Amino acid sequence: MVTIDVVRGDITRFEADAIVNAANSGLLGGGGVDGAIHRVGGPAVLAECRRLRETTLPGGLPAGDAVATTAGNLPARWVIHTVGPVYSAAEDRSAVLRSAYTRSLAVADELGARTVAFPLVSAGVYGWPHADAVHQAVSAVRSASTSVRRVTFVAFGDAMADLLRRELSPLVAVEELATRLGSARPTVLLDVRWALGDPHGHDHFLRGHLPGARFVDLDTELAAPPTPELGRHPLPAAADLQASARRWGIDDGDVVVVYDATGNTAAARAWWLLRWAGIADVRMLDGGLQAWTAAGYPLEEGPGVPVAAGTVVLGSGHLPTVTIDEVADLARDGIVLDARAAERYRGEVEPVDPRAGHIPGARSAPTTENLDGAGRFADAATLRRRFAELGADGSVPVAAYCGSGVNATHEVAALAIAGIEAALFPGSWSQWSGDPARPAATGPNP
Numbered sequence: 001m002v003t004i005d006v007v008r009g010d011i012t013r014f015e016a017d018a019i020v021n022a023a024n025s026g027l028l029g030g031g032g033v034d035g036a037i038h039r040v041g042g043p044a045v046l047a048e049c050r051r052l053r054e055t056t057l058p059g060g061l062p063a064g065d066a067v068a069t070t071a072g073n074l075p076a077r078w079v080i081h082t083v084g085p086v087y088s089a090a091e092d093r094s095a096v097l098r099s100a101y102t103r104s105l106a107v108a109d110e111l112g113a114r115t116v117a118f119p120l121v122s123a124g125v126y127g128w129p130h131a132d133a134v135h136q137a138v139s140a141v142r143s144a145s146t147s148v149r150r151v152t153f154v155a156f157g158d159a160m161a162d163l164l165r166r167e168l169s170p171l172v173a174v175e176e177l178a179t180r181l182g183s184a185r186p187t188v189l190l191d192v193r194w195a196l197g198d199p200h201g202h203d204h205f206l207r208g209h210l211p212g213a214r215f216v217d218l219d220t221e222l223a224a225p226p227t228p229e230l231g232r233h234p235l236p237a238a239a240d241l242q243a244s245a246r247r248w249g250i251d252d253g254d255v256v257v258v259y260d261a262t263g264n265t266a267a268a269r270a271w272w273l274l275r276w277a278g279i280a281d282v283r284m285l286d287g288g289l290q291a292w293t294a295a296g297y298p299l300e301e302g303p304g305v306p307v308a309a310g311t312v313v314l315g316s317g318h319l320p321t322v323t324i325d326e327v328a329d330l331a332r333d334g335i336v337l338d339a340r341a342a343e344r345y346r347g348e349v350e351p352v353d354p355r356a357g358h359i360p361g362a363r364s365a366p367t368t369e370n371l372d373g374a375g376r377f378a379d380a381a382t383l384r385r386r387f388a389e390l391g392a393d394g395s396v397p398v399a400a401y402c403g404s405g406v407n408a409t410h411e412v413a414a415l416a417i418a419g420i421e422a423a424l425f426p427g428s429w430s431q432w433s434g435d436p437a438r439p440a441a442t443g444p445n446p
Helices: 032-041 043-054 093-111 130-143 158-168 174-181 201-207 238-247 267-276 288-294 324-333 342-346 380-389 407-417 428-432
Strands: 003-008 016-022 066-070 076-082 115-118 150-155 187-191 255-259 282-285 335-338 398-401
Touching (some): 016 032, 016 093, 066 093, 093 115, 093 130, 130 158, 174 187, 267 282, 380 407
Parallel strands (some): 187 255, 335 398
Antiparallel strands (some): 066 076
16 A cells, blocks of 8 residues: 655655655656756766666657666665656556656566655646646556555645645545536446445435435445454455446446535545545545535435446455554554444443454544534544544554444544554454454543
């Protein structure tokens, strides 16, 4: 799993195993990032590029390809030179740009690099909107099969940094969604209304849903059948999730937006699962159904229009998880957050699982406190403060659990908004409490 972050700064001063140069095909330096890397890197970088031109690349480096050289005086071990779109009339510049990122990561894998810093290979020149270049960059990195552990986008200005952070956000605002639905880029809408004790999600959907949305049954499509050994909502097999996603009409490359009517506490399960399965661009509608109607946008009734089967190919493991044994260790050596209501954490009530209490060492962090008063996620600064007070400041590994692995995905999303990567314990309390050999703590303290 690749962790992606954004910094505002100068890539020639950024420390990483490898930094990526937005090069020209000649490899011998130019303007912008290319020229800066050659100037700061010094003669060693230029000499290595010249040797490559004279030996293996006499015709230059093709657009979308990548090659590595020494880093010279730069604070990195290697420079990976890649060539983005050259803006010819016959060029599929989106495909070339994605190739530039994926080939750079493939070269990083060959080198054994685990941290890679990218500039924006295309900065939106030649009439290409910045936002689309950023979308292609993030999607390419998220979709790549790579051993690189951390990718940092080094933005050359505040506006670009803001664009990158918005693209990385798990949220989409109502106004942005309305614009997306009117654009050429495919957007698949999924209605994931579900709540513990309310089995009538589909009835709610029939009475009114966002235009074009498809209903998702959380119990049967976002989970495998419950078992005492794995809990109430085990992760579905990748093949089963793929079959569901194809029924929803998802193709490779589609943007997916999920929503519910409970502050995304259920829709987060779809967001997390589809990202875990390899879909690069999945968002939650911030504020959900209520925010859509409050903004004056319409709903439609009935079962919705049938959709053609999709062709998406899904896998697994693109987001981190922990097992029941690993979460026990992490509760001692890292931070484990319990996303259930505080009274369930304390063991005062237990409406559904075999035993009351919490995992020893876990800290109470109810999902409801991720939201503001309007059912939207709190802003990033507020969430960072909230989680820092719980010890989750990014300095140690973090995992989240809840009753059955549904609301905990909301916690993972809130942590992502705060800039903190967290693993999900899918079996959650329903798995832990079902094993009589596992201890249960009660009371307000870990």
